[in-house]
Amino acid sequence: MLYPRILVCLDVDHGRVVKGTRFRNLREVGDPVELAKRYEEEGADEIVFLDISASAEGRSTFLDTVRRTAEVLFIPLTVGGGVRTVADMDRLLRAGADKVSVNTAAVRNPGLLAEGARRFGSQCVVGSVDAARRGSAWIAYTHGGRTPTDLDAVAWAVEMVRRGAGEILLTSMDQDGVRTGYDLELTRAVAEAVGVPVIASGGAGTADHLYDAFTLGKASAALLAGILHDGLTTVGALKAELAARGIRVRTATPLRPPPPVTPDGAVVP
Amino acid sequence: MRPQAGAEGGKPLVVGVTLLDLGSGNLHTVRRKLERLGARVVVTTEPEAVARADRLVIPGVGHFGAAMARLRSTGLAEALGQAAVGRGVPTLGLCLGMQILAEHGEEGDTPGLGWLRGRVVRFRPPDPLRYKVPHMGWNRLAARGSSPLLEGISPEAEFYFAHSYHWEGADPAEVAAETEYGYRFPSVICRNNLMGVQFHPERSHEAGLRLLRNFLAL
Numbered sequence: 001m002l003y004p005r006i007l008v009c010l011d012v013d014h015g016r017v018v019k020g021t022r023f024r025n026l027r028e029v030g031d032p033v034e035l036a037k038r039y040e041e042e043g044a045d046e047i048v049f050l051d052i053s054a055s056a057e058g059r060s061t062f063l064d065t066v067r068r069t070a071e072v073l074f075i076p077l078t079v080g081g082g083v084r085t086v087a088d089m090d091r092l093l094r095a096g097a098d099k100v101s102v103n104t105a106a107v108r109n110p111g112l113l114a115e116g117a118r119r120f121g122s123q124c125v126v127g128s129v130d131a132a133r134r135g136s137a138w139i140a141y142t143h144g145g146r147t148p149t150d151l152d153a154v155a156w157a158v159e160m161v162r163r164g165a166g167e168i169l170l171t172s173m174d175q176d177g178v179r180t181g182y183d184l185e186l187t188r189a190v191a192e193a194v195g196v197p198v199i200a201s202g203g204a205g206t207a208d209h210l211y212d213a214f215t216l217g218k219a220s221a222a223l224l225a226g227i228l229h230d231g232l233t234t235v236g237a238l239k240a241e242l243a244a245r246g247i248r249v250r251t252a253t254p255l256r257p258p259p260p261v262t263p264d265g266a267v268v269p
Numbered sequence: 270m271r272p273q274a275g276a277e278g279g280k281p282l283v284v285g286v287t288l289l290d291l292g293s294g295n296l297h298t299v300r301r302k303l304e305r306l307g308a309r310v311v312v313t314t315e316p317e318a319v320a321r322a323d324r325l326v327i328p329g330v331g332h333f334g335a336a337m338a339r340l341r342s343t344g345l346a347e348a349l350g351q352a353a354v355g356r357g358v359p360t361l362g363l364c365l366g367m368q369i370l371a372e373h374g375e376e377g378d379t380p381g382l383g384w385l386r387g388r389v390v391r392f393r394p395p396d397p398l399r400y401k402v403p404h405m406g407w408n409r410l411a412a413r414g415s416s417p418l419l420e421g422i423s424p425e426a427e428f429y430f431a432h433s434y435h436w437e438g439a440d441p442a443e444v445a446a447e448t449e450y451g452y453r454f455p456s457v458i459c460r461n462n463l464m465g466v467q468f469h470p471e472r473s474h475e476a477g478l479r480l481l482r483n484f485l486a487l
Contacts, residue, residue, distance in 0.1 A: 075429070121330045123330065123403045124294055
């Protein structure tokens with residue numbers, strides 16, 4: 001039986017991890033390689049890097065960040081942000097990423113998913129859906145949540161899978177950063193509509209929210225960012241709470257004790 | 270890079286490994302992990318280098334049919350046979366690299382290398398909403414008998430899987446471990462020098478590193 005996964009997401013801008021929420025109020029929190037290692041040691045099951053830098057210079061810095069991280073990481077690394085072509089996917093996978101997530105480019109050119117799946121296998125292709133509620137449904141957004149589409153988010157997730165996505169990263173823009181829980185209704189609607197794993201994203205504040213995402217939301221994985229970067233809790237503490245509530249979690253022992261952390265979140269070398 | 274204590278189990282192993290470049294994304298990660306354990310890694314697409322190898326690792330993610338077509342058209346299939354079957358050098362297939370050791374692959378409806386009994390078929394879980402495909406994430410192994418590959422690895426150890434197809438119809442004597450996902454499937458296959466694992470040891474934390482080290486120690 002598979003373990004529900006806890007993914008830690010780092011937004012990377014010109015070689016630095018930034019946060020606020022994914023969609024506004026950026027603030028620097030640290031070095032991506034060090035933070036990825038720290039979360040691995042805390043018990044994260046996967047690391048996700050999103051490149052939020054818009055320039056060509058930023059993209060090339062990102063590739064280098066992926067390379068340096070992949071070399072030292074012992075858990076899977078998913079990367080996304082600004083992936084436009086199969087050549088972009090190839091570069092990121094060759095830099096050591098295990099999976100590549102695609103959003104805007106797939107809306108413009110849905111053939112990208114099929115091409116990527118054929119070339120690298122669908123287990124490498126993550127379809128990223130940024131969804132916001134509109135009336136009784138949700139619509140998909142592109143460009144980091146700035147541009148609405150006319151696509152129904154659930155139908156678009158189904159279409160992404162039909163074209164080759166092996167996993168769906170589903171972010172509720174309404175819940176993102178608010179820490180009152182994932183959008184369970186959205187998560188469940190997508191999880192029940194597709195045959196591939198769904199990663200719930202946006203809104204995590206407590207272990208209860210993760211529990212709800214795995215049970216009521218039927219998510220295979222849950223993504224965390226802010227509450228960890230702000231030092232409100234740790235992956236280990238969340239996993240202990242989940243285990244106490246009967247959720248099977250991976251309990252790998254760290255390779256060595258995690259490094260000390262200063263109050264502002266920086267890792268002491 | 271400084272090898273750590275623990276998973277690596279002490280001293281680095283200075284052995285040569287030929288890593289077959291099938292264009293798969295995990296190639297460089299596998300390389301780094303082998304090097305971390307002390308191996309001297311040669312990455313190659315050349316049949317001559319493969320035929321001469323003392324130790325082979327076949328990484329691989331992607332499409333079964335496409336991988337086999339490439340192996341056959343480049344002469345790599347024959348070269349692999351000379352080393353792995355002809356000279357019996359230790360050979361480890363990872364994920365798709367394991368699957369191509371089978372007789373047949375459903376993905377592309379293609380014959381495999383056929384060195385080990387069995388075929389590779391798509392997951393058909395009893396409850397598709399509970400058991401999503403790809404089988405993606407961390408899962409355990411249930412060892413069948415003893416395999417040098419699994420030495421020192423706890424039954425509690427978790428490994429990272431990411432695949433939609435799995436082995437079936439193996440010779441029971443060649444199944445070193447099984448994994449449960451709706452039903453049991455072979456996750457470690459082993460006959461003498463020929464070995465394959467369905468998961469990704471290069472991304473399986475401490476246990477994965479230990480497995481790679483076990484392979485290098487053979």
